[in-house]
Amino acid sequence: MAICYDESRMIEFTYTPEVPEDIRVVVGIDFGTTYSGFAYAHVESCDVISNEDWPGKKGLKKIPTVLQYDENFEQAILWGFDAVASEPTKRRKKDKSTPSRPIELFKLHLGDIPKEQKPALPSNITAGRTITDYLRKMDFFRMVRLIATVPAEFTEDTKSIMRYCMYEANLINNSGTQNLKFTTEPEAAAVHCMKEFNQHGLKTGDKYLVVDCGGGTIDLTVRKLLDNNRLGEDTERSGDFCGGTFVDKEFLKFLEAKVGRYAMDIFRIKHYSQLSYMIQQFCERVKTRFTGEESEFRKYSLDIEKTCPALKQYVSGSAIDELEEEDWEINISFETVKSFFDPVVSKILQLISIQLDKSKCTVMFLVGGFSESKYLQQRIKQRFSKCKVVIPPYPMTSIARGAVMYGLDMDAIKNRVLKWTYGVAVYPEFEEGDPPLRKRSDGSIEKFCLMAKRDAQVEVNQRFSNTMLPTKPKQTGMLFKLYYTAKETAQFCDEPEMHKLGEFRVDLPDTHLGLDRPVTFDLCFGAMEIIAIAKNKTNGKVHRTTFKLDL
Known part of the structure; x- marks a missing residue:
């Protein structure tokens, strides 16, 4: 898909076909609610290394997701441990500026949660800017493939926002580069756990549950081990805001x-x-x-x-x-x-129970910083005694390390289960039985046309297609409006729980052909980002999406 956030700046995000690139290093970024980190591997050796060299601290695998700006909020001057440790009234010798109150938990602004659960931000600071400024502090070298993770419960907009922020933070040179890939946090954790299969008796056809217990979110996924060490997704991934x-x-x-x-x-x-x-x-x-x-x-x-x-x-x-x-x-x-623990632990137990009811697993992996809690481990083992509970090595850095492993071998994921139902707006003629108030001035009605249904298992790069025709003979373009919803089906594009993913226009010349100007519209799934493609079958011209989102 392509994205443009600020019309005045005309930053256009276009996807280009996959081309060979000189990838030397793969970097996995775990941008967390409370702590963040990254791991990397040189392609030649494939040895995964967790970064432990941070400003102000060495030997720790993660750094606080905290920022401090100057008193006018014009520049981020402190981050990580420095932002947490500094007194608001202390002046820095280098820039003589007075730090503002530290800003934390800003990742929660990406989540679909009640406003009161999101941290208050200064009036002149947006969530997008805090994310961009924080990511800018992570100074990666070029010629790398970046794998960024997102929580399972975040909406499709999240990946678009993260791509934009990484571009603004100069972590990628080209806004539409294919060197930036996404995976969910539980999926990265599932890949990380693959090294433990033999030790715990997992074989082809077996299923296992990964529970990623982070600071802000808990993410779960059930994976199935397929032939040739490939993973399939068995149930729809889930999660909630009930971390440590x-x-x-x-x-x-x-x-x-x-x-x-x-x-x-x-x-x-x-x-x-x-x-x-x-x-x-x-x-x-x-x-x-x-x-x-x-x-x-x-x-x-x-x-x-x-x-x-x-x-x-x-x-x-x-x-x-x-x-x-x-x-x-x-x-x-x-x-x-x-x-203090019980309300949080009870939510986690409920999430696990729902997943195990859908898919019987013999092994459960606990990863993430909060998974190291002995009380949480005890409660999980006590409640789910028939399932072997495993805490793999490096539980706190499993997301970043798994992201690197995924970046080294992106064929490791064979299929995924759709978390949303996707469709496009169509405009058929108004018919008897349609809601009268929905009738448009031209005699048509806007409806939701299903493209791909929630809970469907899709292969990597699998396409869902539909062919559409103009509604008027002299029409010079066709506007595609893309929507997604948590519901399995929908009739109209403005129903509750419906989200607009974006829109883009396809030119329709050759008006002399009237209505006989078909356009094929494809949604390509499998990769974590959705690619939408429209092809004018009359002249063969292919269009890719240009979405506009507000941060």
């Missing part, structure tokens, strides 16, 4: 109940670094150690004066008396910590 950071949110809700909502709101705005440090201490001392066994639980006391002293000045009313009685220490019991 939602345990942190439960902790913050608990703290808010102790100190008051006003105190927490002001503290979050004015003292972000202390808030970040407090959460970090909670994660290190409580969250990562929690096993669900009370005998193994170490009592934890949050000392406000030591951990987050600025919070004290905003506490008011009866909360002051209660906290002063306890010397500004808040004891957090085993049951309280368990209550």
Whole structure:
């Protein structure tokens, strides 16, 4: 498909046919909600390496997905660990600028979630800009193939936005380059797990479930091992926003109940670094150690004066008396910590149950940073005792590493299951029984014409075709409007849950032929990005799509 986001700038994204390119290195990017990372491999050796060299830190496989701009939000001046560790009032010696409040969790703006769950952004900063500015900090070398991952539950627009942001971040030279490919996070994890097949007795025809437990999202996919070490998708991939950071949110809700909502709101705005440090201490001392066994639980006391002293000045009313009685220490019991985990874990268990009901699997792989939680592992093993639960090597970096493996051998994926129903707008004549209010001035009605149905299993590069004719003899063009929906079928293009993927125009000269000017319209699936192609059968001219999206 082709994309143009800003008409005034006329940036046109056009797909070109696959051509041989001098690919020397494959880079897999795991752009995460809370932490991001990348892995790479030289094509000659195929050895996958996780990057561990970051500004301000070495030896860690991921970096916080956090940015800080200057006080006027004109330039991103800090990122990653530097953005988390810096005080809002501290000035940098190099540029003498005052950092703004750090911006985090901006990836959530790509998801179809309630607005209140998305982080507030400054009025002059868009989600697209934060993503672009963050990706720009990742300085890759040229002559590479980039494999970018997206969560399973994100809409089709996500890949378009990510392609645009990578182009703006100068990670790719050509906006329509075929050197940038996409895969879903669970698919990358599924490829990463292939090295573990022999060890766990998986053979051709067996199915396995991959549960990617990240910071913001949980993604699941059931894969089937086919001949020649190829993978097929057995059920529609699924996911939800219930990753490890939602345990942190439960902790913050608990703290808010102790100190008051006003105190927490002001503290979050004015003292972000202390808030970040407090959460970090909670994660290190409580969250990562929690096993669900009370005998193994170490009592934890949050000392406000030591951990987050600025919070004290905003506490008011009866909360002051209660906290002063306890010397500004808040004891957090085993049951309280368990209550932080349980709402999140329950959602994950439900997602797993739904997938296993659809497809019986003998092995389940847990990957992602949150998969290292002993409590989560215990609950999953307890609930699904008939399924072997495996935590493969490098669970935190499995997405980036799997993306690299996919980039080295893109034939590893033989087929996928469509997550959406796709179609195009058509304009037949209005007939008796059609809704009267939908009748157009020219006597036609706009309807949704099904092209490919949700839950269909498609081979790589499989095409779905339809032939269409102009509705008027003197018509000089045909406008294709492409839509997708979570429903299996639809009648109209403005129904609930319907999304517009984009539109493009096909020229129709030769008006002397009247209505006899057929156009074939193809949707090519299999690759993670959809390619839409229209061919004028009269003159043989081929058109590719030009979609327009707002960030």
